[in-house]
Amino acid sequence: CGHNLGTYIITQNHAEKIADFPGTWAVKKIEGHPNLLMQGNYFGISILENQNGKWQLRNVVDGFNISSRFFELVSNDKLVVNHEQNGVYVLQLDDNYIRVVSEEVEPADGFGSSMFKFKGDLFLSSSSGVMKFDYEKLQFATDSTLTKALFVKNDTITSIIISEADKLWGFTNRNIVSLSQGKFDNEPYVTRIPVPSLFRRTLGVTGFECVLKLENEKYLIGSSTGYLTLDMGKLKKANTNIYINSITVSDLKSQSHEVDFLSKTTFLNKENNFQILFSTPNFNQFSETEYQYQLIGIYDHWSDWSRQSNVTFSNLPHGDYTFKVRSRIGNILSENEGTYSFSIDKPWYLS
Structure with missing residues (x-):
């Protein structure tokens, strides 16, 4: 579990700190290395190692100290890191994940950016739209399908995009937006769930919204006052007359x-x-x-x-x-x- 103070393992109602490196954004598996985990932190990238059944901080990756909230390994030694102000970094790491061998950066395009995986592909979202990662060219290019579906005039995404199994979630000033693939084709199906402006403000700081799947069509949404549940199966079209x-x-x-x-x-x-x-x-x-x-x-x-x-x-x-x-x-x-x-x-x- 990531925290401002470091990284913890939660066992039932007990929290054990396993790393003091501050500000853990996310913790991810490293393919082919079951005893290693990669962390994104306030001041770069770090590696956790499991020794004799106990996780502990092994090292901070040398040569990169940029806040790494959104990161993804795209090959054994290539790491993509998105930073809202600086842009997208493509880092080549040494074989042991000790240091950065080389670094390339693409300047930021738009604001409110986030990076996510969906259906096996890597995407970058910002106020400018959605881009898809080209694994051969090691760069992002515009994805017109998702951009058209999610970025609607007068109701555009203002938050990060959250990837969850078979759905994408985003937040506008007026709606919670859900996107899934069509059942009979690859065209995205978008549901816009209206929320009052007062309620929208309780969803927390823009860019830090949270959606988790509970079961079937039920989802848990975090807010600054607690949690609420959303049942997609009960959404109904209102019959309205004026x-x-x-x-x-x-x-x-x-x-x-x-x-x-x-x-x-x-x-x-x-x-x-x-x-x-x-x-x-x-x-x-x-x-x-x-x-x-x-x-x-x-x-x-x-x-x-x-x-x-x-x-x-x-x-x-x-x-x-x-x-x-x-x-x-x-x-x-x-x-x-x-x-x-x-x-x-x-x-x-x-x-």
Whole structure:
């Protein structure tokens, strides 16, 4: 188990420190060397060795002192290390993993980078997209399939990507994103699970999110306040409708009255201030309801999405208008649009 203070072995409820080299990011097996483990640490790479059934720190790899949160052996003596600010290092190690023989570095492209293995391949993800490692050229190249699937306009991945058996996990500002391969082809299947902004903030520091599989379609997600479980088998598409609840009209003297919007469609010129209330029933506490509207005749473009369920139009000029409103719960757009058409008369001096 990696820890800020070093490396521990956890046995039931007992923790035994086996290495003092600080800041262990990850511990990985070395193929062909069952008695060795490789560690990524705050200050480079280190090796654990099992002697007489007891694990202990054997050595710190000489010649490389860069923080190594993401690392992967791509051959017996080639190690790839990703560092968010510096870029990707390809290190050649000596046969005994004592020192770095040579080093090449590719500058960082984008921010928020992470490196992961999925279906036997090595990938690098950042704000610029997803890249796949070429084992012959020893470099990364853009993977258009995963980039297109995971990096959607206005809802792009903001965290590291977590690899888990048959799924990839990522986090956006609005969603938890799950990607798996299609059952009948190699096209990725993406599920976006909406989360409220308040809940998203409890998932911890961006880039340090955690998802673990429990069983079947159940997953454990870590948060700053504990843990929660996600059951992918119970995700349902919500049936959503939006309703216009009330319309209140007022004049310059602020004399207001609620109107019967099912029948009242024409107003005096002085009745040109409108407050419209609308809503969509939402019984899912983990999904936010947002609204978007337009007033054709003066504001023909849809507004930005907002959680505010009312809008006020003040001092509208005479003319014909159609108000439209729609909603979304999470990523599900309402099945209908609320509409109301009305007219404001010309002032008497233009009649």
